Amino acid sequence: MSFQPVTASFFQQPTLELARSLLGMLLVKETEAGTASGWIVETEAYIGPGDRAAHSFGNRRTARTEVMFGPPGHAYTYVMHTHCLLNVVSGPVDHPEVVLIRAVEPYTGTDLMYERRGRDRKERDLTSGPGKLTKALGITMGDYGRPLFESPLCIAEGKAFGPVETGTRIGIENSGEAREYPWRFWIGGNRFVSK
DNA sequence: CACCGGATGGTCT
């Protein structure tokens, strides 16, 4: 199985457009154990410094958020409770914006995904959430800052899916008015979209 | 150095 990674220029588009453009693209991770991939079916945009829900709100610049201030197309990974979450850095240099990958539909390497997530798990449970998909694909904090247009972690050319739907973001109840921004995007009807 | 609070997920009721 071979994949065609996107070029670095793919990430040079406004963050809300990138969040939509990423839907239907393939997310691929190669590890020593093997390669696994899935179609991106749900994303969320975080547009600092004005977005109260973003880690980069108010241009907060720390070791953790540093990669967001660099060029787009790199991985911003961070630990949430017991899970690692994956974001795609967006926006030009010094514009700390990202797109969170919230769900993918398994494509290749599903056996590896079951091995990582648990053999007796339902297929829908493999990758239907931001913490689930990183575990299924083997994405870790070791991927922090990695470019997403080349191996071992990359965004590759995808395929056409149905219409995109829009809504408010998940899990940001304490973010003031930012909780109402319609910055969540997903493939309508896809069963791997998180609930 | 102590404290607090999550961009979650799994389990049990």
Place this chain on the structure above:
DNA sequence: GACCATCCGGTGT
């Protein structure tokens, strides 16, 4: 729907 495992970044002392 409620509870909590488990951990680290950010902040204040």
